[in-house]
Amino acid sequence: MTWLAVRATLSKIPAWAWMALAGVIILLLAGYGLYRAGYGAARVETLERSVEVLRGRKTTNENIRNLDDAGLCSKLDGVWRNGECL
DSSP: OOOOHHHHHHHHSOOHHHHHHHHHHHHHHHHHHHHHEEEHHHHHHHHHHHHHHHHHHHHHHHHHHHOOOHHHHHHOOEEETTTTEE
C-alpha cells in the first residue's frame, strides 16, 4: 500500500472521528499524569510517616535504656519486690 493510498483512506474518516480520537488520547495522557502525581504524593506521605515512627522509636528506646531494673519493671506494669519483678 502506498502513501497515497493510505492518505486517501484516512481522508475518508470524518473530522468528528479524528476529534474524538484526539480527545481520547488527551484524556489518557491526563489520566496517566494524574495517576503518577497521586502515586508520588502517596509515596512521599508514606516516607514522612516512616520517619515520624522512627523518631518516636528512637525516643522510646532512649527512655527505656535509661531505666534501672525497678523502673523497667514498673513500665511493664510489674511490682518490684526484693530485687525481683512480680
